Amino acid sequence: MNQDILDKLGTQIAAAILKQPGRVLAADQPLITSGMVDSFSLVDLALFVEDTFNVHLDDSELNAETFDTLSQLAALIESRLG
Amino acid sequence: MPTFSETLLHNWRAAPDQVALTILLAGQPDQPLSYRQLIDGAAAWERTLKREGVLPGEVVILIQQHSLELIYAYWGCILHGAIPSIMPFLTEKLLPERYRSDLASLVGITRPEAVITYREFEPEVHAALGEGSSVRTVIVSDTVEPVHAVKADEFAACSGLQRAIDDIVLLQHSSGTTGLQKGVALSHQAVFNQLENYSRTLHLDGHDIIVSWLPLYHDMGLIAGFLMPILLRTPLVLLSPFEWVRSPARLMQAVTKYHGTLTWLPNFAYNFCAKKIRERDLEGVDLSTLRAISNCSEPMRYESHQLFYERFAPYGLDASALCTCYAMAENVFAVTQGGIDAPVVVDEIDREAMQVERVARPAEQGRASVKMLSAGPAIPGTEVRVADEHGHTVPDRVIGELALRSDCMLSGYYHREDATHKAIKGGWYFTGDYGYKVGEQVYVAGRKKDMIIVGGKNVYPMDLEELAMQVPGVHPGRVVAFGIFNEEAGTEDVVIVAEVDTQEPDELNRIADGVRAVVTRGSAVALRHVHLVPRKWLIKTSSGKTARGANKEKYMKEQGIQ
Numbered sequence: 001m002n003q004d005i006l007d008k009l010g011t012q013i014a015a016a017i018l019k020q021p022g023r024v025l026a027a028d029q030p031l032i033t034s035g036m037v038d039s040f041s042l043v044d045l046a047l048f049v050e051d052t053f054n055v056h057l058d059d060s061e062l063n064a065e066t067f068d069t070l071s072q073l074a075a076l077i078e079s080r081l082g
Numbered sequence: 083m084p085t086f087s088e089t090l091l092h093n094w095r096a097a098p099d100q101v102a103l104t105i106l107l108a109g110q111p112d113q114p115l116s117y118r119q120l121i122d123g124a125a126a127w128e129r130t131l132k133r134e135g136v137l138p139g140e141v142v143i144l145i146q147q148h149s150l151e152l153i154y155a156y157w158g159c160i161l162h163g164a165i166p167s168i169m170p171f172l173t174e175k176l177l178p179e180r181y182r183s184d185l186a187s188l189v190g191i192t193r194p195e196a197v198i199t200y201r202e203f204e205p206e207v208h209a210a211l212g213e214g215s216s217v218r219t220v221i222v223s224d225t226v227e228p229v230h231a232v233k234a235d236e237f238a239a240c241s242g243l244q245r246a247i248d249d250i251v252l253l254q255h256s257s258g259t260t261g262l263q264k265g266v267a268l269s270h271q272a273v274f275n276q277l278e279n280y281s282r283t284l285h286l287d288g289h290d291i292i293v294s295w296l297p298l299y300h301d302m303g304l305i306a307g308f309l310m311p312i313l314l315r316t317p318l319v320l321l322s323p324f325e326w327v328r329s330p331a332r333l334m335q336a337v338t339k340y341h342g343t344l345t346w347l348p349n350f351a352y353n354f355c356a357k358k359i360r361e362r363d364l365e366g367v368d369l370s371t372l373r374a375i376s377n378c379s380e381p382m383r384y385e386s387h388q389l390f391y392e393r394f395a396p397y398g399l400d401a402s403a404l405c406t407c408y409a410m411a412e413n414v415f416a417v418t419q420g421g422i423d424a425p426v427v428v429d430e431i432d433r434e435a436m437q438v439e440r441v442a443r444p445a446e447q448g449r450a451s452v453k454m455l456s457a458g459p460a461i462p463g464t465e466v467r468v469a470d471e472h473g474h475t476v477p478d479r480v481i482g483e484l485a486l487r488s489d490c491m492l493s494g495y496y497h498r499e500d501a502t503h504k505a506i507k508g509g510w511y512f513t514g515d516y517g518y519k520v521g522e523q524v525y526v527a528g529r530k531k532d533m534i535i536v537g538g539k540n541v542y543p544m545d546l547e548e549l550a551m552q553v554p555g556v557h558p559g560r561v562v563a564f565g566i567f568n569e570e571a572g573t574e575d576v577v578i579v580a581e582v583d584t585q586e587p588d589e590l591n592r593i594a595d596g597v598r599a600v601v602t603r604g605s606a607v608a609l610r611h612v613h614l615v616p617r618k619w620l621i622k623t624s625s626g627k628t629a630r631g632a633n634k635e636k637y638m639k640e641q642g643i644q
Contacts, residue, residue, distance in 0.1 A: 018598075019610055023591070035602030035609075036595075039327045040537070043358045050360075059363070060108070060328035 005053065005074040012048050013070075017041045027071040032064045039063075049073075055080035085270045086160045086251050087242030089313050094121045095234065103311065103318040105150060106336060108325045113150070120157060120312075122229050123150065127158020128240065129227040131196070134219045138163030138241040140195035141253065141496075143188070145169050145203060148322045151223050152298065155198050160251070163241040167192070167253035167265060168299040170606070171203065178206055180549075180604040185210040188255060188262040189217060192496055196221060247271040253496055254301055254411040257606045260542035265496035266411040276414035276490035277310050279463040283419045284344065284374060286316060291371075293319045293342035295326035295333050300538070302379050305415035306346045330355045331363035334397070341371040346407070348379045348538025352386035353572030356393040370398030374422060377455070378407040380535040381526065384428055384453035386572040401425075408457035408526055412511055414490045417466060418524045420458025427456035427523050436527065440481040442518045459522035464488035466524050468517060473507060481527055484517040485510040532630050534565035536607045537573050541565075543630060549604040550578050553596035555589065557581045560620055564634040566611075566643060576601075577611040579637055581619055590614055613637060 006027055014023040017037055031037040037045065046062045049055065055077055067073040084092070093102070098118040105113050115123075136142060142164045146152040152168070159166035169188065185207070188194075193216035199207050200223045207220050237243065245251070251273060253265040294307025303323075311318035319340045326332055333355070336342065347355075377387065387404045395401070405421030420426045433450040435443040445451030460466045467475045468482040476482045487510050494502035505511055514531035517524060534541045543563035550561045560581035565574030578601065582593055594612040601609040621632040637643075 020594075034595075035599045038602065038608030039324070040354070040608070042328060043330070043354075047358065047360070059331075060325065063328065 002074060002078055005077055006070055008052060009049075009070050009073055012052075013037065013045070016044060016048070025070055027074075028069050030068045031070070032068050049077060053077050053081065083247045083271055083274060085242070085245045085247060085249075086273070086313070087163070087240065087245065089274075090117075090121070090124075090157065090160065091237055091240075091243075093117050093313070093315055097315065100315065101317055102315075103153070103320050104340065105153075105320045106332070107149075107322055108329075115150070115153075118231075120153070122232055123154035124157035124161050125232045125236070126227045126229045127155045128161040128242070130221060130225070131158060131162040131164060133227065134196065134221055136162065136164055136196045136219065138244065139165065139249070141165045141167060141192060142196045142198060143167050143169055143192075143194045145171050145185075145197065145199040145207065146223060147171055147200065148297065148324065151200075151226075154226075155223070156298075161237070161240055161242040163243075163245050164196070165250055165253060167194070167255060168304070169255065169262075170257065170297065170299050171200075177603045182206060182210040184259055184262055186212070187259045188265075189215060191263045191498065192253065192255075192265050195219075198223065200224075245270065247274075248493075250493055250496075252304075254304065255299070256411070256540045258540075258542050258545040259548075260545055261540055264498055264501055267493045267496040268411075268414055269493050272490040272493070273305075273309065273414050274313075275463055275488075276305070276416065277314060279461045279490070280416045280419070281310065281314055283416070283461045284422060286310075286314065286344075290343045291317050291319065291340055293321070293333065293336050293340060293345045295321035295323055296346065297323040300379070301411040301415050302346050302348070302409065302538070306376075306378075329363075331359045331367075334359070334364060334367045334369060334394075337372060338366065338368045343371055343373050344376075345372065345374075346376045346378050348573070349377055349382050349386050350380065350537045350571055350573035352377065352383075352390040353570065356386075356389040357570075359393075364397060367397045369394055369403075370400065372399065372403045374405045375403050376405040376407040376419065376421070378409050378416075379538040380573055381528075381567075382406050382455045382457065383572055384455050385569070387426075387455065389572075406455050406457050408524060410513065412492045412505070412513075413464060413486060413488055414492075416461050417464055417486055417488075418457040418460050420456050420523075422458075426458070429454045429456060429520065429523075429525060436481065442479045442481060442520075442525065442527070454525045454527065456520075456523040457517075457526055458524065460486070460524065463490060466519070467510075468519055469510075469512070473510075473512075478520050479518055481516055481518045483530055484513045484515045484524070484526065486513065487511070532564070534563070534574055534576055534607075536565065536576060539606050541576065541605065541607050546576065546578065546601050546605055546607075546609075547628075549601050550580055550597045553580075553593060553600055555582050555584065555593040556597065557583075557617070559628075560617075562620055562628045562630055562633045564630050564637075566634070566638065575610045576607050577613065577634075577637060578609060579613045579615055579620065579633060581617050582614045583617065585616070 010025045015021040094117040101114045296303030408418040430445045516528040517526045546563040568575045
């Protein structure tokens with residue numbers, strides 16, 4: 001697992017979505033099913049992922065079926081980086 | 083004056099092959115639906131309700147996905163003369179137990195006789211109903227009678243045609259435990275009066291195409307984006323709210339493809355669309371056909387209109403299409419409409435005078451000001467006045483409570499005579515919103531009631547406070563919820579302030595996460611700000627109640643928010 005991807009995602013979610021900069025999120029912490037990340041934030045997150053990691057995400061690709069934790073999201077990104 | 087059933091059947095006879103609506107769902111081809119298909123589908127539900135022993139005049143709650151089946155079932159209730167009310171269905175975010183208790187609170191007050199739902203959700207409904215419930219039958223969508231092509235004479239005896247114009251045709255509920263306990267009951271007459279007056283205001287004609295992504299359990303989506311187009315034969319293009327929120331460009335793509343002329347959006351959607359749509363998703367988009375985008379259902383912001391206009395002007399958006407509307411289910415829908423015959427009036431007023439003196443004084447140079455968007459004049463058939471605390475009308479530019487009187491008011495809150503009595507005084511409905519008038523222009527300037535509006539959804543703070551109190555470590559009775567405006571999002575953010583004993587960082591994080599999770603999963607909103615404070619932080623009134631306004635002020639001061 002790419003630690004750099006995890007760190008960037010964790011920092012972004014804590015600061016932009018949870019409004020708790022400095023908060024450290026565990027890689028296996030549920031984010032969507034716990035209600036921490038809602039559907040409006042998913043759009044933000046998709047934009048961030050595309051811009052930061054230079055990968056293409058399809059329309060509404062990020063949702064509760066494709067990931068719930070940071071490590072699942074990082075794996076999704078890694079698979080796109082090829 | 084006709085009824086819903088007469089009008090629908092008339093549309094069917096007059097234009098059976100006209101497309102009544104086109105439903106757009108991700109991963110499926112666009113599906114046009116003619117009046118003939120709509121009637122055939124609705125008739126199957128009418129037969130189903132008859133089979134299940136539902137009687138005309140009885141209330142049917144619909145809990146279904148945003149789908150053709152929901153549309154058929156709704157009109158099936160109408161043709162049967164039953165009273166439909168749509169309730170949001172369970173999303174992945176909501177806790178099933180929470181949904182169950184919301185459903186139970188609706189059922190306890192409204193006392194519906196039937197519920198229509200989908201297979202997977204049937205056990206939830208039964209669990210919520212319990213012993214001695216008013217609900218005699220839970221009808222699962224897949225047990226609907228087979229659809230066949232109906233003939234004109236089949237409807238001669240249809241019980242929907244026996245309804246009188248002052249009978250209740252539908253109920254509308256808002257969200258949360260509190261909202262679900264207040265069903266707005268509307269008569270055929272009230273809805274048709276609204277449609278007549280509102281369509282005249284909009285100059286709705288045969289060239290119009292309405293495009294909507296709004297949910298049907300909310301007045302804006304139900305009336306402007308569903309009933310008005312179908313009853314008045316204006317073609318409707320219907321998107322799913324769940325898909326729009328994940329991909330807002332769908333609205334622009336639908337407008338382009340179908341040459342949409344009218345749409346309605348809550349204020350946050352202006353910011354959301356302006357900021358969250360990628361260039362690549364706007365390829366080929368042409369918004370030049372839009373003649374009215376009405377900002378409605380939460381406080382309207384000048385800045386949001388500007389953002390939206392700047393973002394979409396390169397795609398053909400005309401500035402004159404930016405409209406405003408003040409609406410509420412209690413008036414069926416629209417109370418005022420601005421921006422149709424003349425541009426929306428912008429009134430720049432002194433910020434401090436508004437907040438402190440409660441007067442909307444035109445701004446002077448060098449003083450902090452607020453640009454207020456006029457909601458326009460009242461639509462025909464509706465009068466708006468501004469009242470002081472004794473109910474007396476105040477002069478122009480004085481802020482007071484907005485009150486309205488119209489030919490399209492609610493019949494009452496269903497089975498809630500107490501609430502009806504409280505809201506309607508001397509024929510005037512007191513809205514609980516603050517505002518002022520300048521001539522005929524109506525401006526909305528805050529709320530008297532504690533309600534929070536997030537993304538167009540009404541949220542009652544007491545519902546959120548009760549949820550937060552369930553988290554171990556939070557003092558029961560020492561929690562306050564309120565909304566603060568988020569400039570960037572164009573809507574309110576929910577804040578919860580809760581008193582706790584601990585100061586230990588890990589424990590504080592655990593409690594904050596607990597509050598966030600229980601509120602987000604137990605209500606219709608995502609909670610963004612949890613502020614944990616030591617004992618005695620919260621300000622209580624002399625009677626021991628939590629003073630939400632005073633605590634909000636204290637919080638804002640502490641956080642350095644203007």
